[in-house]
Amino acid sequence: MHMADALISPAVGGAMWAASAGLIAYCSRKVRTELDDRKVPLMGVLGSFIFAAQMINFSIPGTGSSGHLGGGLLLAVLLGPHAAFLTIASVLVVQALFFADGGLLALGCNMFNLGFFPAFIAYPLVYKKIAGSHRHRARTTVAGMLAAAAGLQLGAFGVVLETLLSGISSLPLATFALFMQPIHLAIGFVEGAVTVGIVFFILKARPDILDKESGNAPARSFSLRSVTAALLLAGLLTGGVLSWLASAKPDGLEWSIAKVTGSEGLGAQAGRAHAALAWLQEKTSFLPDYAFKKCPSDKTVESKNPEAADGETSLAGFIGGMLTLAIAFITGAALKRRKKKGLPQH
Amino acid sequence: MQMTTQDTHSPGLRYLDILSCQDTMLHRLDPRAKVLTSLIYIVAVISFDKYAVSALLPFCFFPVVMISLGNLPAAYLVKQLLIMAPLALFVGIANPFFDREIMLRAGPVALSGGWISCCSIFLRFALTALAALILIATTGFTKVCMVLDRLGLPRAFTVQLLFIYRYIFVLADEGSQMSKARALRSCGRRGMSISVFCSLTGHLLLRTVDRAQRIYMAMVSRGFRGEFRFKAPLSFGMREAAFTLGWSAFFIFFRMYSIPSFVGELIEGLLR
Numbered sequence: 001m002h003m004a005d006a007l008i009s010p011a012v013g014g015a016m017w018a019a020s021a022g023l024i025a026y027c028s029r030k031v032r033t034e035l036d037d038r039k040v041p042l043m044g045v046l047g048s049f050i051f052a053a054q055m056i057n058f059s060i061p062g063t064g065s066s067g068h069l070g071g072g073l074l075l076a077v078l079l080g081p082h083a084a085f086l087t088i089a090s091v092l093v094v095q096a097l098f099f100a101d102g103g104l105l106a107l108g109c110n111m112f113n114l115g116f117f118p119a120f121i122a123y124p125l126v127y128k129k130i131a132g133s134h135r136h137r138a139r140t141t142v143a144g145m146l147a148a149a150a151g152l153q154l155g156a157f158g159v160v161l162e163t164l165l166s167g168i169s170s171l172p173l174a175t176f177a178l179f180m181q182p183i184h185l186a187i188g189f190v191e192g193a194v195t196v197g198i199v200f201f202i203l204k205a206r207p208d209i210l211d212k213e214s215g216n217a218p219a220r221s222f223s224l225r226s227v228t229a230a231l232l233l234a235g236l237l238t239g240g241v242l243s244w245l246a247s248a249k250p251d252g253l254e255w256s257i258a259k260v261t262g263s264e265g266l267g268a269q270a271g272r273a274h275a276a277l278a279w280l281q282e283k284t285s286f287l288p289d290y291a292f293k294k295c296p297s298d299k300t301v302e303s304k305n306p307e308a309a310d311g312e313t314s315l316a317g318f319i320g321g322m323l324t325l326a327i328a329f330i331t332g333a334a335l336k337r338r339k340k341k342g343l344p345q346h
Numbered sequence: 347m348q349m350t351t352q353d354t355h356s357p358g359l360r361y362l363d364i365l366s367c368q369d370t371m372l373h374r375l376d377p378r379a380k381v382l383t384s385l386i387y388i389v390a391v392i393s394f395d396k397y398a399v400s401a402l403l404p405f406c407f408f409p410v411v412m413i414s415l416g417n418l419p420a421a422y423l424v425k426q427l428l429i430m431a432p433l434a435l436f437v438g439i440a441n442p443f444f445d446r447e448i449m450l451r452a453g454p455v456a457l458s459g460g461w462i463s464c465c466s467i468f469l470r471f472a473l474t475a476l477a478a479l480i481l482i483a484t485t486g487f488t489k490v491c492m493v494l495d496r497l498g499l500p501r502a503f504t505v506q507l508l509f510i511y512r513y514i515f516v517l518a519d520e521g522s523q524m525s526k527a528r529a530l531r532s533c534g535r536r537g538m539s540i541s542v543f544c545s546l547t548g549h550l551l552l553r554t555v556d557r558a559q560r561i562y563m564a565m566v567s568r569g570f571r572g573e574f575r576f577k578a579p580l581s582f583g584m585r586e587a588a589f590t591l592g593w594s595a596f597f598i599f600f601r602m603y604s605i606p607s608f609v610g611e612l613i614e615g616l617l618r
Contacts, residue, residue, distance in 0.1 A: 001433070002433060003433070004431075004433055004434040004471055004474070004475070005388055005391070005392050005470065005471070005474035005475070006392070006434045006438070006467045006468075006470035006471035006474060007433070007434060007437055007467065008392060009392065009393070010389050010392055010393050013392065024499070024500060024503050025500055027502075028500030028501070028502035028503050029500070029502075031502050032501075032502050037562070037570075038558075038559070038562050040502075040505065040509075040562075041509060041558045041561040041562045041565065042555065042558040042559075042562075043506055043509070044505070044506055044508075044509020044510050044512070044513060044558075045509065045513050045517070045554050045555075045557055045558040045561065046554060046555075046558070047506065047509070047510035047514075048509075048510050048513040048514045048516070048517040048518070048554075049517055049550060049551060049554040051510070051514050051517065051518065052514075052517040052518045052520065052521035052522075052550065053521065053547050053550065053551075055518060055521055055522070055525075056521055056525050056538070056543065056546070056547070057537075057538065058537070058538045058539065058540050058542070058543035059537035059538060059539060059540075060540075061539070061540070066537065069543075069547065086502065086503055086506050087506065087510075089503070090503070090506045090507050090510045091510065093507060094487075094507075094510060094511065094514065096478060097478055097479075097481065097482045097487065097490065098362055098479075098482060098487075099426065099429075099430055100426060100427060100430045100475035100476075100478050100479050101430045103388065103474050103475065103478065104384070104385070104388055104474070104477070104478050104481075105385075105388050105389065105392060105474070159433075163437065167396060168396045168463070168466075168467060168470075169396075169437045169438075169440070169441060169463075169467070170396075170440070170441040170444040170445040170459075170460055170463060171437060171440050171441070171444060172444060175440075175444075176437075190540075193540060194540055194543065194544060194547075197540060197541065197543075197544030197548075198544050198547055198548050198551065200544075201544055201545060201547075201548030201551075202548060202551065202552070205548065205552055206552060206555070209555055323606070323609055323610070323613070324400075324403040324404050324406070324605070324606045324609070325403055325406060328403075328404075328406045328407045328410045329410060331407065331410060331411060331414075332410035332411060332413065332414045333414075335411060335414035335415060
């Protein structure tokens, strides 16, 4: 579920990085001012623990396949939302740098999808409300599974939206969502079961580890029925919004304007101030329409008309591309030959 | 014995760590130059339109030159890419099914926009993922954290990154040993049930918490009072400026002008 740089545009990557950077700053301040100093090494070592735990696979009953722990919800239960977000973010940084699992620019997206949703939505709004102080085993199990499923559903939908908004993939929203959401629902339930299993183990062996977090929020008298009804309502609303978004019309506002005026955009305003500001905006906008300004020489970009993309252009692009690759590899080989050093042993 | 994922991940972590300790001209450069150049490179690559393929090819120069100058194993890096490609590959391979408008004709061959954007996605993924691996293999995680700290990353997060890096090898080894010990006692049964996994992970978690407490006691006994200070032996000189500005100019130039198309047209004209 890690977003890759290949699928996002600079605008989406930048925006999500801004959101995640803001969250990192906020959580860092919270951790520094409110948390015990003991939590500092605990956060670090728990991050390494999550990494190590992710390397161990377990069998998923009835499927013949295996899975591994995600760890977002478990970290939130152990550390609380702010410290958990920082820990998840640090794990993602290591994964991106050492394993190219998720791109560097897509880190903002991944931190939001895999950190914000489990730590700030699933844990406080679902898990804590239902499980409370872990007194009731059944409630804790339901809490874990629902919270993990909710967190992963939101995260998976985040991936879908970010891919759609970037415009690199041609997958329609409905198709991509239909692929991602059910798979991650199943993964969410398994993740929830595993998380709760570990929580029960800790409760038996060292309940003091969970005391601080669970003790702060005693279970309220929410009935399971009202929580289920609220989630069902949220699902119906999301489904309604989803199906509206999946409409063939690209933009509701442009469609409405087209219906009224006959064109999708508003015409230029008559006033001089408007014209001057529009000129200034056109000249200074770094990313007009959320994309870089098109290069005039990039013919494959402009041509959606089959007649324009003729064989001559295609052949020229092919020849130029192959020549470029050849020059690149000859350069690399020439530089490597000059070095003549041995490689460190694997 | 069944190969578990930690057998492939943990050596991978260590190997990149070992590669980052080499002494080449590239490794001696200030880490800020390499981090900045890598970020500019990634932004330039992903800023291309979805149908850009030939225009992306000059960007192969950067990883090729860095791998050569940094004495890095190209085959190993490419193998790492293939292991981590599933989402990008899945989304890319779906494009030809949804974008069928013909965009390229060369004689009898006609390619739809979907195939072109699919190639573009694969190329983007390879270039950006290689950039990340090359950055770590030529700079090292600790120095990257120092650069991020200098760039304004909150100190609490930088400390978190350094802690996780310090203990990742220790805990990965511990997890690997526990998992192997269980496998050796499984009498040939493959796979691990969820209940066994919860118990095994629970034990690892308890050890982790105890380790954290010992670390805290060790820190306090060495004078830790809640604040971390870094010694910063970094120097950004003429070489670093030339490296950063030179590559940035290269990226900006090839982002703005599609030289492969131009060269291809030139050659076509000469052949006629």
